[in-house]
Amino acid sequence: MILMEQRTLGRTGRDVSVVGQGTWQLGGDWGEVEESDAFDVLDAAVDSGVTLFDTADVYGDGRSEQLIGRYLKNRPDADIFVATKMGRRADQLPENYVLDNFLTWNDRSRANLGTDTLDLVQLHCPPTAVYSSDAVYDALDTLVDEQRIAAYAVSVETCAEALTAIARPGVASVQIILNPFRLKPLDEVLPAAAAAGVGIIARVPLASGLLSGKYTKDTVFGPDDHRTYNRHGEAFDQGETFSGIDYTTGIEAAAEFAELAPEGATPAQTALRWIIQQPGVTSVIPGARSVEQARANAAAAALPPLPRSTLDAVRELYDRSIRAEVHGRW
């Protein structure tokens, strides 16, 4: 097993690898995945030093959690921190974010993952009002008191939601979209999280694969892949698909981004390296779909830091091509 740099995930006090493994792909919304293929991807990540898995109770309606639960039973040697999510098994209304529902969702996730105490549960992009509700945090504190969860966190859509959550003393970490095509969290969210001792998990780090530079205007995604059916936010927040960027704008900007990759690194690895060197970031969770992708993503942790000139070039590309589409919205 390769050793990877570890960082403390905010107020959980637990160390996790700087490159984790997103597992939305293993549940659904990206097309069918065989169980043995999913296990091969997880094995590749773990053997490459990954110690953080991100999942949710709704990925494949629980399949992603169940796969992880079964996988971890067979890998007692792997000391994996599992960050799951809850909150999207009911209508997205603030009144559904109550203790009774939390208990039901928590029972299901604990059964899926085969554990009494979840390492971390993140509120899964709830309605904005939920982040300001004292009752919600009281209910989450109850789950901690009852040792159903070791810690709680939030996964947010907007920087404003992140800042509201960071101000709460029990919030251990914030999961947010951060990548070379999503720079707004650098302005206020990362400094506020660092000051408060709150961890940052960077999701959608490859802008749904765009930043690999491998797609063209002729690329066709599967009918059951959200990159086909959610480009305009038809099924869930548009920001989750290609980071909310128009596809044509995205492939053109991705071609320019690819030019910034240093020798020996792919554009995807360059994007991951860029993320993990932003002050305040704890871990990045690319959604590898194959063994090769899992290994390549983990290897980004060992790349040398990108030089100032590359950071400046990323900023210039963002300001020129991307900012107008995303900065004011999320």
Ligand SMILES: NC(=O)c1ccc[n+]([C@@H]2O[C@H](COP(=O)([O-])OP(=O)(O)OC[C@H]3O[C@@H](n4cnc5c(N)ncnc54)[C@H](OP(=O)(O)O)[C@@H]3O)[C@@H](O)[C@H]2O)c1
């Ligand atoms: N609301 C939330 O809380 C929320 C929302 C979204 C995601 N997430 C979490 O964040 C994780 C990551 O986000 P994401 O999966 O949406 O987006 P992502 O990591 O930006 O993109 C994943 C896609 O990038 C491509 N890819 C991955 N590794 C690659 C590599 N080494 N080289 C080339 N291409 C590569 C694959 O595309 P191909 O399939 O085309 O090869 C893969 O399907 C998810 O798995 C999930 O755990 C959470």
